[in-house]
Amino acid sequence: MSERNLIGYAGSRPEIIWPNGARVAISVVVNFDEGAELQVGDGDPASELVGEVMSVVPKGQRDLGQEQIFAYGTRVGLWRFLDVLKNTDTPATFYMCGRAVERSPQLARAVSDAGHETACHGWLWRPNADYTDIDSEKNDLIRAGEAIKAATGQKPVGFFCRGSESSWTRKLLANEGYIYTSNAFDDDLPYHDSSGLSLFHIILIPMI
Template sequence: MTRDLIGYGGAWPALTWPGGSKLAVSVVVNFEEGAEQQVIDGDPVSERMGEVISVVPEGKPDPGQAQIFAYGTRAGAWRMADALRQYRVPATVFACGRAAERAAPVLQVFCEDGHETACHGWLWRPHADYDTAEAEAEDLDRATAAIAKVTGAAPVGFFCRGAESPWTRDLLAARGFVYTSNGFDDDLPYRDPSGLTVVPYALDANDMKFFHPNGFVRAQDMVDYVTDALDVLEAEAARGLPRLLNIGFHLRIVGRPGRFKAFEQILAELDRRRDRLWLARRIDIAEAFDKACPA
């Protein structure tokens, strides 16, 4: 992999999003519960990151951690689906295949509300740790099939935890995927040599920072952060610069009552600014970029 530290070099493409806006906003809901590694599910280890760092010895069952994850689909998802409906905000659901398979009725609710489902791998794991392209392809196909069975359509977008393998993008392109989101290096989509469009994601305006010591503590912390990001990007958009803002959420994180206000208030803020933004699913963003900026 050759790193590109220049990108557009400050010469942004002549891009206006549908509706005449210069600022697109992508809301992402991560659907990982049931796809995290758990010894009780037959995995070699259990996921350690949750409300606390697990102290259960590696290789031992960790039912408490499993229950922390299960809260997302048992309780949090329903609050979040209702809020998305109330504020009329379209979202992309990053769904792991095993999570889609095990919590199909929950994913179906998001699908029926018109949200896009993208592939988040079979398990919630980095694709960089696959030793062979064949092993990765097997899990990718398994995840795609599981999502298609639940939603009625094969996903065309992808994002994995951590990082992709050297083969990921070629495997995706060969399977008809349109975009990948394993890019954290720009405010706009761009093209990959594989033919895929990279719709960058972000880990800063992301509720995972509630689980990090240098991150958000109270719900208002995330609301303030996202509001500041909107203010900065709207000012740049007013000067004619095209931009994309990504906001990431997780069922088990902002689905909790003490953090839910972050999700609700951010959606309310997006609704208030609706006439100045393009609120869109990631597939719509990828297709709009491809149309406006053909290869």
């Protein structure tokens, strides 16, 4: 049986003192994965099923509707986000897929130039748990990091993948110099995992 921590703080929740007397800390994040989702039109074997609506196009056929839904994110949505963040003087983290950045490097650069963190969202918009071997996941992680650095001049130190990590994701992140991952859903405070997955000096910043 796996060593899962189901007890947590056991009634002894730590007292957190946030800067400036704040009662809560909020991390604003935006996913930048448009162009990294699966699309038959991009040469992928199938198009993404999950979007603002579920795809009804048979597998193997091009889904123009899903392509347009995803394209809205970078054609319009990204710029709206940047305007709102600028007008409210709010820093944010943008989780970027490598293939999305490779296809639209000028957009990634605009995010970086606006002073926001550019973090890694994997190479494709896919769960890392889908990887069946460590080498494939490692190669995609390196490829994504290089695409982000090439576009923004900054090597990402944060990570968040779609869905679930693989059993070796955190080890790979640590080896590549990442500081934190947000694939944590079992707390509302940053923490170090003691289950054995995070014995690699990786901080977990929950995505709640």
